[in-house]
Amino acid sequence: MKRKGHFATVFCLGMTLAGCLPSQQLAPLQRDMDETKRRLAYLERRVTTESLDIQGETGRNLASLIQKQADIQADMDHLRVEIQTLKGRLDELGQQSGRQQEELALLRDQLILKTAALESKLQQTNGETVTATAGTALAVAASTGQAAEELYKQGLDLIREKGDYAGGRKAFQGFLQKNPENPLAPNALYWIGESFYAEKDYESAIIQFQEVLQKYPQHPKAASALLKQGLSFQTMGDGNSARILFEKVASSFPGSAEADIARKKAAEIKP
Numbered sequence: 483m484k485r486k487g488h489f490a491t492v493f494c495l496g497m498t499l500a501g502c503l504p505s506q507q508l509a510p511l512q513r514d515m516d517e518t519k520r521r522l523a524y525l526e527r528r529v530t531t532e533s534l535d536i537q538g539e540t541g542r543n544l545a546s547l548i549q550k551q552a553d554i555q556a557d558m559d560h561l562r563v564e565i566q567t568l569k570g571r572l573d574e575l576g577q578q579s580g581r582q583q584e585e586l587a588l589l590r591d592q593l594i595l596k597t598a599a600l601e602s603k604l605q606q607t608n609g610e611t612v613t614a615t616a617g618t619a620l621a622v623a624a625s626t627g628q629a630a631e632e633l634y635k636q637g638l639d640l641i642r643e644k645g646d647y648a649g650g651r652k653a654f655q656g657f658l659q660k661n662p663e664n665p666l667a668p669n670a671l672y673w674i675g676e677s678f679y680a681e682k683d684y685e686s687a688i689i690q691f692q693e694v695l696q697k698y699p700q701h702p703k704a705a706s707a708l709l710k711q712g713l714s715f716q717t718m719g720d721g722n723s724a725r726i727l728f729e730k731v732a733s734s735f736p737g738s739a740e741a742d743i744a745r746k747k748a749a750e751i752k753p
Contacts, residue, residue, distance in 0.1 A: 633657045634666050637673060647677040668698040672707055684714035705731060705740040712744060721751045 637653030640646040654670040654677075661667065675690035691707040691714075698704060712727035724747070731744035 630657065630661045630664055630666075633660070634664075634670060637670065641673060641677055641680070645680075647680045651677040668694060668701040668703050671697070672703040675707060675710065679710060679714065682717075684718050687711075688714050705735040705738050708734070709740045709744055712747065716747065716751070724748075725751050 633653060634657050637650045637657060640650035640653060644650075651674050654674050657664070657670050658667055664670075671690065671694045675687050675694065678684070678687035678690055688711050691711045694701070694707040695704055695711075708727060708731050712724045712731065715721075715727060716724035728744040728748035728751075731738075732741045732748070735741050
């Protein structure tokens with residue numbers, strides 16, 4: 483299968499978004515930033531609670547503590563990727579609305595720093611689990627989570643930075659095979675669809691995006707997956723199917739950036 487086009491093709495969604503009014507772009511992004519900040523505060527409270535629990539626990543509840551810490555680490559992994567996504571969306575805004583953009587950039591940087599500090603605190607908490615058995619188990623859990631995260635990052639880097647769509651797809655498929663329940667699984671499925679879209683294999687992209695919609699209909703990537711299905715049909719010349727999907731994006735995800743794009747794309751299709 484030939485690899486054609488540039489990475490910009492994959493992110494036509496983002497580039498189209500850049501044509502909207504600044505206030506329309508910044509309001510959803512501000513809400514996403516605020517939500518991410520709220521989740522970060524929640525994780526900070528969880529880490530503090532788990533640290534106190536560990537200090538008072540004995541070996542009989544060790545397995546439960548290890549599981550709780552693994553859950554927190556998974557949440558941290560997901561949050562870190564969400565922050566990177568917000569960074570990418572912010573970068574897409576270019577030089578529009580300079581002051582508001584600077585404020586959002588500052589908030590983004592604060593979130594990144596807080597996340598790093600929280601990860602450090604979580605690692606310190608893990609180290610205070612006193613018994614050798616606990617230390618070994620936590621190390622295994624941490625290394626497993628780290629390996630999954632590295633594989634995910636590898637796939638993302640191959641697709642977004644290097645344009646190696648087949649290689650990135652293979653990395654994400656390996657990630658899903660080894661980590662089917664990982665919080666990043668929906669994102670991995672979505673990026674496999676993006677890799678097909680970048681290669682102009684629109685039929686495979688549509689099928690892959692459908693898997694995202696079927697398995698994770700409430701996930702943040704669902705709106706983008708549905709929009710990309712519409713864009714794929716439109717590129718293939720099937721305007722009727724594209725219009726139906728664009729209208730579904732607008733009705734299912736009102737107020738989203740994807741809905742704005744979908745309405746504009748639907749208007750481009752002649753009856």
